[in-house]
Amino acid sequence: MGWESWKDLDGIRRRLDEGADPEMLSGRRPLHRAAFFGSPEVVTELARRVVDVDALEDGTPALWEAVLSGRPDNARALAAAGADPWRPVIGGWSPGRLSLAGPTPDLFVRPAQERGLSEEERAAAQEGKRLVAALGDLHYEGTGLACVAGIDAEEAIHRLEAAPAGAEELEELLEEPWAYDFDESLRIVxxxxxxxxxxxxxxxxxxxxxxxxxxxxxxxxxCYGLYANPKSGNQGSIVRNGIVEGSDLHPGGGPDLDDTAEEVLASYLYRYNAVAYSCAFAGLRLTDARAVVGPPDRWVELPERNYWEH
Known part of the structure; x- marks a missing residue:
């Protein structure tokens, strides 16, 4: 089964009629794969063949997968098949309430007893939409970032004890960074x-x-640190007042089962956008992508030291 196979209704029906298990495929639930990769027609076909349309995989139902991945048509198909949009899943969020913070707030009919978004959640959703749009479709693979709350560039340069980058060396580096001496280029930020x-x-x-x-x-x-590692994906870290509070994080990925309500909302608002997630965590309200992709306010050179130690 390739990604496109989940949109092939005739192919799915043929596999099922020939004895394929609608409940399990290579240790995973087919309905969850269809919710993410498939078409509404395939989702409907699988949903009518499973025992429980709300069955869990890694602690979440297929409907959560559809909402989180931005597949509203698949979410509607699951709801029509009997999936419960208002069952809490992670951090008190249900698929239905989470959808209120996204691009399709009218995805499900909200029962009178189900609460909507708080003022804080509504404001976070509005800022998320604005920030993602402001950053645009930027290419950031291989980029390292430090998103710092509450201080400006001059204070950051002072704390790093950095000096202005040499004009000639900087010009050479910016023209062809991969041809420049790597150890030296790492000290230019x-x-x-x-x-x-x-x-x-x-x-x-x-x-x-x-x-x-x-x-x-x-x-x-x-600070929220990000390295968009071309080999292993986005790597995030949180450092507060010199103390590491989180490392080996995955900004822009899905929420974990033990996430707080705030973390779940952020994961939804900035899914697949590690830069926006990192900026939002630090409370940065960028108006464009210049601070990320350049040209920055200042190019500076860091002093020689072991930066893998605090």
Whole structure:
């Protein structure tokens, strides 16, 4: 079964009629795969063949998968097949209430007894929509970021004890960063003041997300570090006042079962957008992508030190 196979209604029916198990495929639930990859017609076909349309996989029903992945047609098909939009799943959120914060708030009819969004949740949803639109469709693979709350670029440069980058070396680096000496290029970062704080960026490396950088920047405040690792995916970390509160995180990924209500909402609002998630965590309200992709307010050179230590 490839991704496109989940949209092939005739192919799915043929497999099922020949004895394929609608409940399990290679240890996973087919209905969940269809909710994410498939068509509403395939979802409807599978839903009528399973015992429980709300059966869980990794703690969540197929309807949660459809809402979280932005597949409203599949979500409607599941609801029509009897899936419960208002059953709480993670952090007190149900698929139905979560959809109120997304692009299709009228996806389900909300019963009178079901609460809607709070003022704080509604404001977070509005900011999420604005921030994602402001950043646009940016390419950030290989980029390192430090999103810092409450300080501007000048203060960040002071805390890092950085000096202005040499003009000649900088020109050479920006023309062809991958041809430049890698160890030297790691010490060059861009710093930009943005509403709510500042961003330290390195479009070709991980330096802004290292413990040595984040610990210095986070004095009296909080940072979210991101490295969009081309080999292993997005890697996030949280450092508050020099203390690491979270590491090996996956910004822009789905929520975990033990996430708080706020974390679930953020995962939904910024799904598949690690940069927006990182900025939002630090309360940064960027108006465009310049602080991430450049040109920054200032290019600076960091002093030589071991940045893998705090």
């Amino acid at each position: 861009g710093v930009t003041t943005v509403p709510g704080g500042c961003v330290v960026t390195q479009p070709w490396g991980y330096m802004p997300s290292t413990p040595g950088v984040l610990s210095r920047l986070s004095t009296g405040t909080v």
